[in-house]
Amino acid sequence: MTKYRVVRWLAYILEILAVFVLQETPGLIPAVFGVRPVAVVPTVLAIAMFEDENPAMLFGLFGGLLFDFGFGSMLGFHGLILAVVCRAVSHVASDLFRTNFFTSLILNTSVCLVLTILQWACFYVLPGYQDAGYALAVHYLPIALYTVALTPITYYFNRALAMQIREKEE
Amino acid sequence: MKDVFHSTGSKILVALVFAMIALMLYTSNASGSVTAKLFGYLTIPMQRVSTMVANNAAVAAGGSGKSKDELAAENQKLQQQVDELNKKLVNYYTYQQENAQLRKFLELKSQNPDFKPVAAAVVGRDPNNIFGQFTIDQGTQSGIKQNDPVVTEAGVVGWVSSVSSTYSKVTTILSPDTKLSAVDKVTRETGVIGCDAHSADTGILKLLYLSEGTKVTAGDLIVTSGIGGIYPRNLIVGTVKSVKHSDTDVSLYAEVSPAVSVKEVRDVMVITSFQGQGEALESFSSSGGK
Numbered sequence: 001m002t003k004y005r006v007v008r009w010l011a012y013i014l015e016i017l018a019v020f021v022l023q024e025t026p027g028l029i030p031a032v033f034g035v036r037p038v039a040v041v042p043t044v045l046a047i048a049m050f051e052d053e054n055p056a057m058l059f060g061l062f063g064g065l066l067f068d069f070g071f072g073s074m075l076g077f078h079g080l081i082l083a084v085v086c087r088a089v090s091h092v093a094s095d096l097f098r099t100n101f102f103t104s105l106i107l108n109t110s111v112c113l114v115l116t117i118l119q120w121a122c123f124y125v126l127p128g129y130q131d132a133g134y135a136l137a138v139h140y141l142p143i144a145l146y147t148v149a150l151t152p153i154t155y156y157f158n159r160a161l162a163m164q165i166r167e168k169e170e
Numbered sequence: 171m172k173d174v175f176h177s178t179g180s181k182i183l184v185a186l187v188f189a190m191i192a193l194m195l196y197t198s199n200a201s202g203s204v205t206a207k208l209f210g211y212l213t214i215p216m217q218r219v220s221t222m223v224a225n226n227a228a229v230a231a232g233g234s235g236k237s238k239d240e241l242a243a244e245n246q247k248l249q250q251q252v253d254e255l256n257k258k259l260v261n262y263y264t265y266q267q268e269n270a271q272l273r274k275f276l277e278l279k280s281q282n283p284d285f286k287p288v289a290a291a292v293v294g295r296d297p298n299n300i301f302g303q304f305t306i307d308q309g310t311q312s313g314i315k316q317n318d319p320v321v322t323e324a325g326v327v328g329w330v331s332s333v334s335s336t337y338s339k340v341t342t343i344l345s346p347d348t349k350l351s352a353v354d355k356v357t358r359e360t361g362v363i364g365c366d367a368h369s370a371d372t373g374i375l376k377l378l379y380l381s382e383g384t385k386v387t388a389g390d391l392i393v394t395s396g397i398g399g400i401y402p403r404n405l406i407v408g409t410v411k412s413v414k415h416s417d418t419d420v421s422l423y424a425e426v427s428p429a430v431s432v433k434e435v436r437d438v439m440v441i442t443s444f445q446g447q448g449e450a451l452e453s454f455s456s457s458g459g460k
Contacts, residue, residue, distance in 0.1 A: 020212065023222040024294040024305070026436070034371070036297035054179045061186065069209040070296040072303060072332065077420050082189035087183055114325050119298065131367040138371065139300040 006108065008165045012047050012059055015161075019043045020066045024155040035139065037146040039154075040067050041082070042108050046056035046154040048086035049093040049104055060086025073123060081118065085111050107149050116144040207334055210309075213344035214337045217293040218307050218351040225267075225436070226260045227398065228357065267401070271437050275322035287321075288312045292436050293337070301345035301370050302433045309336045313442045317400055320438050325406035326350070326394060327427030327438050338440070343407070344370040344431040351398050352377060352407050354424075355391040359384060363392070363407055363426065373433065375408060378416075386424050388412055402444040 021030050023039045030036075047131035048056035063080030068075045089107055097103040120140045126131045184457075193205065208240050217294055275289055294305035308314055310333055317332045327341035341347055343363065350363040354377075361377040380386055390410040396403030408426040418421055 017216070021216045021220050024213075024217055024296060025224055026179070026292060026295045026304075028220065028224050029297075036447060038297055054182060057179070057183060061190075063203070066209065066213070069206060069213065070305075071298050072296065076190040076193035076196045076204050080187060080194070083186055083190070084183065087179070092433065098399075099415070129367065135300060135367045143297060 003123070004079065004165050006167050008040060008162070009055065011161060011165070012023075012051075012064065015047075015158075016040065016059065016063050018044055020063075020070065024045040024070050030110040032146060033142060035142045035146055037149055037150050039147070040145055041112060042150045044082055044086055045089055045108055046104065047152075049099050049107075049155070050158055051090055051102070052094075053087050053090045055088035057083045057087035071123075073154060077113075078119075078120070081115060085115075101152065101155055103130040105151050108151045110146040116140045118136050133168065177223075189255070197394060210334050210337050213413070214293060214305075214307060214428070218291070219273055221291065221293045222264070226263055249266065249424065254384075260303050267437070275439060278321075278323055282367055284443075284445040285402065285441050286313070287439040287441050288314060290314075290338075290438050290440055300367065301347075301365070302342040303331070303345065304340050304342070306338050306438060307336070307339055309334045309338050311335050314338050314440050315442065319401045319405070319441045319444075321405055322430050322435060325408065326401060326431050327432050327435055329400060329439060340374050340438070343375060343428060344373070346370075350401060350407070351395045353395040354386050354410070355393050356387075357385040357390065360395055360397075367424075373431065374411065374430065375426040375428055377410070378421070380413070380422040380424060382412065382420065382422065384422050386410055386413055390424075392424075392426050396446055399446060399448045400440065402446065414438055 005111070018037045023037070031040065040063045044060045047059045050057065058083035061079050063086075063148075064079035065075065065079040071078070089111070092107070093099045093103070097107075117140075120132070120136050124135050124140075129135070271289055275287055276289060279285055290306035290308040292304050293307045296303065296305075306320075314330055314333050316330055316333050320327045320329060321439050326330055326343055327349060328340045328345070330338045331341040331347070343350060344364055344365050346364065348363070348365065348435045351360065352363045353360045359380060361379050363375050364378050365375055377386070377392055388410050392407045392410060394401040394403060394405040396408060406429045408428040411425040413422055413424045
């Protein structure tokens with residue numbers, strides 16, 4: 001393991017922590033029509049696009065566990081999903097797709113939609129809350145949309161970070 | 171493809187899947203477990219700092235920025251002074267906020283000698299929680315327990331739904347998980363305060379199960395009844411806005427404007443002890459009602 005790889009991984013851990021704190025701190029990320037984005041998700045997905053499968057999976061797990069902690073849900077729910085998804089994204093980005101903004105946007109949109117539907121089903125519909133359709137349309141989908149809208153920031157930031165450190169590594 | 175499934179990474183992934191499922195089974199909520207405590211120790215101090223910075227950002231930004239072309243040395247000296255004064259100003263506003271908070275704390279305490287309140291700051295609001303659940307920076311170390319009521323000097327905010335050593339999660343009165351016994355201060359009619367996704371959006375509560383001949387009218391003050399042992403008596407919940415017929419049965423309900431804007435509140439008090447706390451709670455809480 002090279003020194004630069006350790007530096008890169010430390011940078012990713014700090015990035016995920018910083019993004020989580022930004023996401024959770026009241027009033028830091030502006031609310032649009034009352035919804036705020038889940039910035040940790042596009043961050044770990046962007047990291048996964050530029051990392052190998054195993055590190056991508058571990059960063060997904062870390063981001064997902066933070067997500068669970070902030071949300072107050074079962075610890076491990078989002079951790080499990082994001083670990084699997086990030087490993088898959090890393091595999092797809094290295095072997096099947098070209099890594100560019102467009103593919104990043106497609107992957108982010110798909111993951112956010114699946115995650116939103118799962119979250120809505122497990123934490124809104126299953127506990128038996130009323131107006132499930134309304135909650136999906138007015139809260140869950142707008143949150144997913146706002147989260148996807150962060151893709152340019154997370155993609156280009158992590159691309160720049162990965163390229164900077166990889167250049168030095170080579 | 172065969173290599174993909176036999177690789178070390180795949181084995182790690184499978185192990186991880188089982189570990190996560192075990193973790194989910196071990197803890198059905200994100201509090202109390204060792205992992206949650208670790209995350210709490212890691213992130214709550216950071217969230218506390220970032221919240222303080224966010225709260226004081228406008229103040230801190232106000233005094234910076236000086237011309238630097240003329241009299242560089244003097245400018246540097248002045249800049250130092252500005253920096254020092256800014257720090258003092260940030261401290262001043264922090265102390266001012268604390269002072270105001272303690273005054274309210276004292277007021278509440280003098281009005282209710284049986285209360286044991288703990289002051290806390292809101293350090294986290296998760297974007298996924300649509301009913302305004304938030305995290306406060308005090309936990310069991312400050313004497314906070316699960317189900318303790320959370321209030322401000324203006325009225326009820328919610329209750330502590332989970333607690334760890336250094337932080338607690340608060341479920342607000344806008345959540346459908348909150349069922350609160352309340353009484354109209356004018357007519358003395360009782361009902362249950364509840365909420366759903368529609369009314370939570372507009373920030374309006376519902377006083378449910380009013381009888382057909384109800385005398386509750388707009389402008390009436392709604393307070394806690396104290397029944398159930400979760401909330402003390404006579405804490406202000408809000409003011410009646412209108413009275414409407416229920417969509418599902420013959421009863422009526424009153425729309426209540428809450429006294430506290432729970433989606434924006436920044437400082438709260440947790441009442442860790444009060445007269446009548448826990449009475450009738452054991453039989454009541456088994457049904458999940460609050």
